[in-house]
Amino acid sequence: MTKTLSTEEIEQRVRHTLSTVAATLTEDAVGSSTWSRGPRRSKRRWRIGLGIGVVAVPLVLAASVFVQRGPEYVDTIPPQDVIVTGSVDGSPYLLITKARTDNCGQPVTTVELVERSENLLGAEWNTIASEYGDRDECGLDPSRYLADRSLSNDGGSEVGDSFVWTWAVHPDVTTVRITASDYTKDLKVHEVNGAGYAVFEIPKDVPRYTSELLVDGEVVPGSLQSHTVPDE
Amino acid sequence: MTNTEKTSPSPGFEDTYRDHRVALLRLAYLLSGSHHVSEDVVQSVFTAAHDRWDRIDDPLPYLKRAVVNRVKDGQRRHFRRARTDATLDLPLPVLPPDVDETWELIRRLPRTQRAVVVLHYYEDLALTEVAAVLDRPPSTVRSDHRRALERLRKALS
Numbered sequence: 001m002t003k004t005l006s007t008e009e010i011e012q013r014v015r016h017t018l019s020t021v022a023a024t025l026t027e028d029a030v031g032s033s034t035w036s037r038g039p040r041r042s043k044r045r046w047r048i049g050l051g052i053g054v055v056a057v058p059l060v061l062a063a064s065v066f067v068q069r070g071p072e073y074v075d076t077i078p079p080q081d082v083i084v085t086g087s088v089d090g091s092p093y094l095l096i097t098k099a100r101t102d103n104c105g106q107p108v109t110t111v112e113l114v115e116r117s118e119n120l121l122g123a124e125w126n127t128i129a130s131e132y133g134d135r136d137e138c139g140l141d142p143s144r145y146l147a148d149r150s151l152s153n154d155g156g157s158e159v160g161d162s163f164v165w166t167w168a169v170h171p172d173v174t175t176v177r178i179t180a181s182d183y184t185k186d187l188k189v190h191e192v193n194g195a196g197y198a199v200f201e202i203p204k205d206v207p208r209y210t211s212e213l214l215v216d217g218e219v220v221p222g223s224l225q226s227h228t229v230p231d232e
Numbered sequence: 233m234t235n236t237e238k239t240s241p242s243p244g245f246e247d248t249y250r251d252h253r254v255a256l257l258r259l260a261y262l263l264s265g266s267h268h269v270s271e272d273v274v275q276s277v278f279t280a281a282h283d284r285w286d287r288i289d290d291p292l293p294y295l296k297r298a299v300v301n302r303v304k305d306g307q308r309r310h311f312r313r314a315r316t317d318a319t320l321d322l323p324l325p326v327l328p329p330d331v332d333e334t335w336e337l338i339r340r341l342p343r344t345q346r347a348v349v350v351l352h353y354y355e356d357l358a359l360t361e362v363a364a365v366l367d368r369p370p371s372t373v374r375s376d377h378r379r380a381l382e383r384l385r386k387a388l389s
Contacts, residue, residue: 004389007381007385010381010384010385010388011353014334015354016334017332018338018349018350018353020328020330021331022258022261022354025257026254
């Protein structure tokens, strides 16, 4: 026979559990109590592998994104840097161009997804870069991608109660077509610095979809990808 | 500002670090369920705070809120990262015998409900204060709280 716990009993168990678990983290267990700046996270840890989106990869969504964080702090975004704006569940986002420095110290312009609530004025930048090409020691090498219009990278982020996904595609690509069971949407491609970028606000009721790249209405062979939207 | 000046801790910073680091690690761990994430979050919170320490009026609430936000960020990154590195997280710690299935059920709560539960029952924040920390409407947080308790009640009964 099962017993339905009262709210007070559940609250008591929750309090006890949380305090007991927290107490397992002691000074001895967590190590040094002396401040040391230590190495910042290596960028590598925050990067997602590149090039997964070359072929159809069911269940794999984030083919090419990495999180851009500080050290600069969020300031105003010049209007000319804004490519796309939108809002999901009342949470605004922007796709912007941003001046960065590559690993070899050279200035580069990146395309980044900015969720406004994650990038409040004065905080560290926390954006998702959309990249076109293969990563090399310095930054990105687009040559292989430019030779094959079916190659693209995609990735994205939770925004509001859903996800915003971006594609970085060949500059000839004019449309990214999204198809779900009873849903089709053609995404506009925005050309920035020799590559195209498209943004998809994934509807909450779409658990799976495919994407294809189109050039002037014609599907690029080999560009079909399957996507499964993860549970939050 | 020279590099040397920038890396010298400001007065009060080291004391705060020494006095509150473990508490912040506990909070981060309860929110994330991951030692790896909690260590990472607390280090990055202190690192960010260090650079603007003189401008932070009330450090502990600031640091706690930063931990909550960074855990959320960390979960977002972990979500993305998980597809390429499923083994990144450390194994779960050995817990005392009196920790029953309740902890596992709390760990499985949707992250917002879990944050509400941790902030309300561990940090003893009123739900209106939880709403402020999580930047969610109070009515939504009350709903999160109710749903979390219902989920736990169903699983524990």
